Amino acid sequence: MSKAAVCVDFSKPLEIQDVEVRQPGPGEVLVRMVASGICHTDLHSTRGDWPVKSPLPFIAGHEGVGIVEAVGEGTIRKVGERVCIPWLGYACGHCRYCVSGWETLCPNQIQNGFARDGAFAEYAVVDGNWCGLVPDNVSSQDAAPLVCAGVTTYKAVKVSELKSAEVAAVWGVGGLGHLALQYARIAGGTAIGVDIAEDKLELATQLGAEHVVNAAATDPVKAIQDLGGADVSIVLSPNETVFNQALAALRPGGRLVCVALPAGGGTLSVPIFDTVLYGKRIIGSIVGTRNDLDDTMALHAAGRTKVISMGVGLEDINHSFELMLAGKIPARHVITEF
Ligand SMILES: [Zn+2]
Ligand SMILES: [Zn+2]
Structure with missing residues (x-):
């Protein structure tokens, strides 16, 4: 039994x-x-x-x-x-x-x-x-979150094609977000952590986020656009409003990566004119492959991520x-x- x-x-x-x-x-x-x-x-x-x-x-x-x-x-x-x-x-x-x-x-x-x-x-x-x-030098408690939160955000950063001179905004600094920020930085990008809880923003800073935005205290779209806009927005919060904010915070050429799954399915309203004129892309990303999982474990085994x-x-x-x-x-x- x-x-x-x-x-x-x-x-x-x-x-x-x-x-x-x-x-x-x-x-x-x-x-x-x-x-x-x-x-x-x-x-x-x-x-x-x-x-x-x-x-x-x-x-x-x-x-x-x-x-x-x-x-x-x-x-x-x-x-x-x-x-x-x-x-x-x-x-x-x-x-x-x-x-x-x-x-x-x-x-x-x-x-x-x-x-x-x-x-x-x-x-x-x-x-x-x-x-x-699971590699020998990765503890089981560390390995567990890597099996979904890790591989999913590793893959999201990968499909975003984030470059070293670019900025990635991570919307939601929870189980997935705290790893997404680290993968964005491993890819060489600058990371912005967005959340509504101060303790989570502190965690983002501890994990290397160059900027944090408290979306409960300030308009996150304006805050990110004031920083120059995001090249990549990765949405890890299952809240429809956040998807729309993440899209609006992109600079020209920006990519919105949708990862969270809102209850009921969710709808994103996309302004066609801006999407065309500014060459924006919207990408859905679901978990990762066996190769992505191996990569995620290898990065942790090499001491490059913290769970x-x-x-x-x-x-x-x-x-x-x-x-x-x-x-x-x-x-x-x-x-x-x-
Ligand atoms: Zn999961
Ligand atoms: Zn098949």
Whole structure:
């Protein structure tokens, strides 16, 4: 049996239950969880907030880190390896997206913690070929947030094509934002942290942001335009207003990278005239590939990123969700007790 936080109803808190652990089938691995990060996506998916919903009941969690305890036939993973369980739990490998390095867009994909049970449990059975390896010198608690928050923002900076002389505004300095700022600086860019909480802006400064903007105290569009405008705006806050502000804060040639997923889907209103005249681009970016995940881990193993997190128990998960909704989480809660 495995203790798990199960979503039984979108309108109810997660239930801590003992669930059956099945043996891994072909291609699968059985992972004993050591750490499991709690992402904003888990909050939305377990409340049924989006146009697409997981069938009930299900176990969320897609920032899992654990030890392989058993393997099925035909997986590259081995017993004893420390692996991670990311959102992208399978892609077909044959479609036009998979063969062109865009496995994240595969129409046949299966997401861990959504289409298949995920990492909010003592044990998970997932596709072994889609589990990344965690480098030896990266702690499990650090690794967990990298599995979604890290890879997602690493990818967002990558698709933004941020150059060393450019400025990136990061909208929302939480679990994703605190890493996005660091990847923007690793790419050589200047980083602006935007948030509505002073403690998060202090964190942004500690992590190297050259500028911070408190969007509750000042008009962030004006503040950023006063600095010359942003070449890149990365939106990590699931708030429609923020998407519109992030677009308006761009300078000519700027790129808006949409990462957060607002409840209900969300709508962005785009002024066509400005978009054409100023050559602006709008890019959607969803998680990252297995290569991106390996890159994210390698950067951390090389000491180039810092993960801010707090360990919690599996039983505390509903409390973590409440704190997350209230914006009171210092970057990331990671389940370290199961
Ligand atoms: Zn996530
Ligand atoms: Zn595919």
